[in-house]
Amino acid sequence: MKTTQELQTIATQVRRDILRMTTAAKSGHPGGSLGTADWMTAMQFNILQHDPDHFTMDGNGQDMLFVSQGHITPVIYSTMARRGFFPVDELRTFRQFGTRLQGHPSTEHRLPGIRMASGSLGQGLSVGIGAALGKKMTADNHLVYTLHGDGELQEGQIWEAVMFAGAKHVDNLIATIDYNHQQIDGTTTQVMDLGDLRAKFEAFMWSVVVISNGNDMQQVLDGMAQAKALAGQGRPVCVILTTEMGYGVDFMQGTNKYHGSVLSADDLPKALAQLPETIGDF
């Protein structure tokens, strides 16, 4: 377990990793990665009950995490490496030919910590439900966590899964929505208004926790603890995690510009100047 301050320190390094990885690869998705860096760091180090040294595909006796919006691999890989799933130095290989760090998560390349490919949106909640049901069937009382983009909620399969989990009382499942109001073609309001998310999930018989600032580490820890306390009570739990896309670099914040485009080699130092190296660059 890390202190809040230690987690913040790691999250700053994770943000440096994200930018250096994507600029080196000349591709990738830094925006959503920066926005979820605090949540992912908190999950990997404090929330998830898992063991990087003993990764198993079945996850028996451990919590599981499925990141449904697979494009945020920079933050997924950085937090996994920092947590000890694989050597930090391997982050250099992101998106390079022959890497285990594929553009979107893959099981084919056998990276410890990845249990399911994701990238085609809308599928991770169903997978999480399956794993949660599997845990119930095998009397494993650990939890299954999922993460989704808010734009991803426009996929129909998400609502099939939301309906299933509520109706079938999949209460060992905690689904977090990265509520950053941004997607590729504009804001979520412009593209497809999500309406009242809390009301939507509650109408589908879920418990809902709102984290009003998902870039505040203490709020993330408190909110996820609250979500965990709601598990096992007959309802799946939804966490609405309000974040800012691009958080941590002033000129990257609050825009969808960096959803799927990366900083140039010239702009990278300007961004890194705002994110001091903390626990060591890869």
Next chain:
Amino acid sequence: MIHYEINSLKELRAGMGDGLIEAGKRNSQVVALSADVKGSVKMDGFAKAYPDRFIQCGIAEANMVGIAAGLSLCGKVPFVGGFAEFVTGRVYDQIRQVMCYSNKNVKICGSHAGISLGEDGATHQTMEDIALMRVLPNMTVLVPADYNQARAATLAAAEHVGPVYLRLGRSKMPCFLPEDGSCPADNTPFVIGKAQILNPGTDITLIACGHLVWEALQAAAMLENGGIHAEVINIHTIKPLDTEAIIASARKTRAVVTCEEHLYNGGLGDAVAQTLALHCPTPMEYVAVDDRFGESGTPDEMLTNYHLRAADIMEKAHKALKRKQ
């Protein structure tokens, strides 16, 4: 010519359903999922025998495939049941990402496949599913020939580790193979990826799958009356294809006809044509459905009007024989 007779008329989907109950008995990890069609796809027996291992998903096939993949992580062996079109084409990207690319131990049971579905019409008569499923890396594609073999294929699928598509028809069809789905000609058991030579011959090879295996046997009998010795191969596994058996037979007979209840494009015929083109160029004809959709009618009317009968196979055999010289 080895003699085959109809022991009964039975649905292949029921073979899967009965096989699934047995698979569930042999392995407590076997679970089943269906999307509001458990009766139609004959999973109701399993649901009754093992209520704790049956998951009713409602009318939501995409979610069902994802749930199955998640279950497989925990060591379960999930069988997903639905109408073939809706558990293949409708959920193609789900199958691709969480079953095949992620290489999970999930089995898709597609009932109501092919034009012999009949009255429901073209929306439900998938004739593209073999093509869709066989091009996916890691996927195994099984098209059993009768009820008994459907049961055997289900048991084999449960033991096989990896994604499987099992294609099944709805209608009552001739049951003519032994109870264990083995090959009566040489007593070889049902093995995934191993073609069955139901009748050895020297003049032409008829390679058939599914409901058309029976038709191919009838065609072989008619050809035999004309002094033509047809080899009949039941290719119950479209992928991995038993190319060795196909090449050996084509080298011997020098003429091939493929028979399938599927479109010309992308199915068994194309898989065989590719094998022959690469290894053993041979005159070949397709018995399959043209580039078009089906329509309503009885199963019998469908097979006849879409030219999937023994007479059609015989006609194509003569055509292939002419090209042999």
